[in-house]
Amino acid sequence: MATRGFIGRHQPSELMNRIPPGQHLVDDFPVLSAGPTPRIPLDQWMFTMKVGPEPVKTWNWAEFNALPKTKMTRDIHCVTTWSKLNTAWEGVLIDDILAQAGIDPPTDFVLAHSYGGYSTNLPIADVTRGLAMVALRYEGKPLEPDHGGPARLLVPHLYFWKSAKWVNGLQFTKRNEPGFWELRGYHIYGDPWREQRYTDD
Amino acid sequence: MIDTIIATRPAVRWQTAVVKDIITRTPRIKSFILLPSRPFKFVAGQHVDVRLTAPDGYRATRAYSIASAPEDSPQIELAIERLEDGEVSPYFHEVVEIGDSIEFRGPLGGHFIWSRIDGGPLLLIGGGSGLVPLMAIIRHRKIVAADVPIVLLLSARYWGDVLYRDELIALHERRDGFTLVLTVTREPPKRDGDYGRRVDTSMMAEVLRRVPGPPRHAFACGTNSFVNAAVDGAIAAGTPASIIRTERYGGV
Numbered sequence: 282m283a284t285r286g287f288i289g290r291h292q293p294s295e296l297m298n299r300i301p302p303g304q305h306l307v308d309d310f311p312v313l314s315a316g317p318t319p320r321i322p323l324d325q326w327m328f329t330m331k332v333g334p335e336p337v338k339t340w341n342w343a344e345f346n347a348l349p350k351t352k353m354t355r356d357i358h359c360v361t362t363w364s365k366l367n368t369a370w371e372g373v374l375i376d377d378i379l380a381q382a383g384i385d386p387p388t389d390f391v392l393a394h395s396y397g398g399y400s401t402n403l404p405i406a407d408v409t410r411g412l413a414m415v416a417l418r419y420e421g422k423p424l425e426p427d428h429g430g431p432a433r434l435l436v437p438h439l440y441f442w443k444s445a446k447w448v449n450g451l452q453f454t455k456r457n458e459p460g461f462w463e464l465r466g467y468h469i470y471g472d473p474w475r476e477q478r479y480t481d482d
Numbered sequence: 483m484i485d486t487i488i489a490t491r492p493a494v495r496w497q498t499a500v501v502k503d504i505i506t507r508t509p510r511i512k513s514f515i516l517l518p519s520r521p522f523k524f525v526a527g528q529h530v531d532v533r534l535t536a537p538d539g540y541r542a543t544r545a546y547s548i549a550s551a552p553e554d555s556p557q558i559e560l561a562i563e564r565l566e567d568g569e570v571s572p573y574f575h576e577v578v579e580i581g582d583s584i585e586f587r588g589p590l591g592g593h594f595i596w597s598r599i600d601g602g603p604l605l606l607i608g609g610g611s612g613l614v615p616l617m618a619i620i621r622h623r624k625i626v627a628a629d630v631p632i633v634l635l636l637s638a639r640y641w642g643d644v645l646y647r648d649e650l651i652a653l654h655e656r657r658d659g660f661t662l663v664l665t666v667t668r669e670p671p672k673r674d675g676d677y678g679r680r681v682d683t684s685m686m687a688e689v690l691r692r693v694p695g696p697p698r699h700a701f702a703c704g705t706n707s708f709v710n711a712a713v714d715g716a717i718a719a720g721t722p723a724s725i726i727r728t729e730r731y732g733g734v
Contacts, residue, residue: 282498282535282585283535283536283537284534284535284536284573284584284585285577285582285583286573286577287534287535287536287542287573287577288536288537289534289536289540289541289542289569290542290569291536291540302541303533303541303543305542305569307733309732309733310733311706311730311731311732311733312706312730312732312733313730313731314728314730315593315594315727315728316723316724316726316727316728317713317714317717317723317726317728318710318713318714319723361545362542362543362544362545397723398724427706427710461593462593464592465591465592465593466491466492466590466591466592467492478494479492479494479590480491480492480494481491481492481494482494
């Protein structure tokens, strides 16, 4: 059903294969957050890997920054319908975090946890194989608090709420445990190309 | 980010609503009174997704908060600010007429919500059209929870930009536990106890002193920079970060 009198601002056709359905391009970088922006001093920052409730490895800021770094330029897609192309990140691949911890994923799912109480769930297959990182830098600069600094998850092939800001740990879980937004009506997986915005989409 | 998780699933089926009325609220904000074809219940603070479809199938979707109280169902009010470089809001302001049919789905959103059972006191902080989801809370409170104290700090550029100004001032004048504090950033204040500057930490400390007891919940909605300034100020004045929920728009 066409909406009376609506023409719309069509996206450039050469970009059609990069803009998922229902999304529109932005040039700025919108900030969304369910609560206050946490300010985490680097000398207090910690990253913890857990298997179920058990911590198995922790890194402080210096130790984490000593891990191998990888650069990634990716398009990102927010469930609120904005997309931003060619965002440039640098951080530590989840593969490299696991390798340094000497851990083979013991389960098929992971919950990412954040300062401020946020969490989000992901299949292991979506955070390994070079698909995801803990990002420390954006466009060549340390990541700002508004965008999740000092460290955020980057899982660019899923809606951006999966790229948890202020990340401070990964927890392997036996089941696919819904995280913060997934408990509040958002899709358990969140593939922008299938428009998996809300539960039942 | 403490909240109650609503058990209902989001309403993802698209439906239509007829535009019953259009009300100019401020020079940049119009209200659209919609009558959905399938009426629904919602919680104050929730939003709907509106979808416009061009003749060639191109679609644009945007989220708009509901301004009306759940008790006003079946009709809902969306208050939409016209964004100069927008794609959907200019359509609403320039093309939509009474009697038009609009496609939408909802209610959606399970975090920035409040109902009577959640209790108070409440600290509400709104910047510009960020008032909209807070207005649903304020109207809900007036109808079913008038014993819950609310202090609303509302920021606007000019007196004429203050959304729902007359309704809010009338509610304040009832002196029944709803307190309106305005800050108008580009004009001198007009009411006793109001401000004429951007929100800052000392303003938040003073506003918090007007809440009868520590707030149980705080909600802040507006541009990212506004929300950061207000929320950082509230935290500096002793409000626990864990009781503050935010909804933001705009980039940095």
